[in-house]
Amino acid sequence: MKKLLYFLFLPLSVFCQSPEIDTVIKTEIYKSFFDVDIKQPLQLNYVLYKGGGDCNRSKFRILNDTKIPTSTFKEYSKSGFDMGHLANAEDFAYDCFKDELTFRFYNCLPQYPNLNRGIWKKWETKIREESQSDSLLVICGATFTNKKTSTNLVVPDYCYKIVKSLITDEIKYVLWFKNIDKEAEKYLEILKIEELERRLGFKVDFSY
Numbered sequence: 001m002k003k004l005l006y007f008l009f010l011p012l013s014v015f016c017q018s019p020e021i022d023t024v025i026k027t028e029i030y031k032s033f034f035d036v037d038i039k040q041p042l043q044l045n046y047v048l049y050k051g052g053g054d055c056n057r058s059k060f061r062i063l064n065d066t067k068i069p070t071s072t073f074k075e076y077s078k079s080g081f082d083m084g085h086l087a088n089a090e091d092f093a094y095d096c097f098k099d100e101l102t103f104r105f106y107n108c109l110p111q112y113p114n115l116n117r118g119i120w121k122k123w124e125t126k127i128r129e130e131s132q133s134d135s136l137l138v139i140c141g142a143t144f145t146n147k148k149t150s151t152n153l154v155v156p157d158y159c160y161k162i163v164k165s166l167i168t169d170e171i172k173y174v175l176w177f178k179n180i181d182k183e184a185e186k187y188l189e190i191l192k193i194e195e196l197e198r199r200l201g202f203k204v205d206f207s208y
Contacts, residue, residue, distance in 0.1 A: 032104075038154040039069050057099060060089075071105050076151075076153060080112070089102045110179075114180065156179050160177065
């Protein structure tokens with residue numbers, strides 16, 4: 001039986017933007033730090049080791065299995081945005097039960113297809129390849145201001161990804177992506193963790 005916990009969580013800090021983490025949704029494979037006001041995850045942490053597999057995901061559909069308000073298909077419909085996974089589905093394709101758990105609105109952010117299917121996906125693939133020989137903590141998140149679609153879908157301005165080796169304790173990558181509708185690869189920045197935290201306005205939670 002699937003185990004799912006969700007509970008109130010005091011903010012890590014005040015964001016430079018308006019959202020604040022107030023809820024954690026914890027599944028067997030990831031922890032989603034969520035803002036119920038904007039109905040979006042602000043950060044999500046998961047461990048990746050030997051990711052990949054051949055699970056058939058054709059019948060999986062993104063859903064909300066909590067009482068917490070999240071984004072909906074109606075809000076995404078005709079918005080032009082992908083439901084961009086934070087914990088990547090293919091990372092857990094070795095186990096269809098775990099793979100299906102990635103199909104949740106609290107594991108998705110509105111991303112332009114140019115980002116989600118482009119440089120974001122390239123880095124997902126690279127990180128999954130590195131997981132074949134290293135146990136990795138992967139942290140994904142986003143920053144928001146007041147950008148909304150006509151259906152009230154709240155859209156991030158930037159997304160970020162941190163990759164830390166759990167074997168060496170080294171932070172391998174700190175990546176900063178602009179959520180933009182063209183040439184997103186040109187805006188990718190590779191940062192130090194201190195610079196990311198300066199931009200975010202808080203210390204990153206590395207728990208998992």
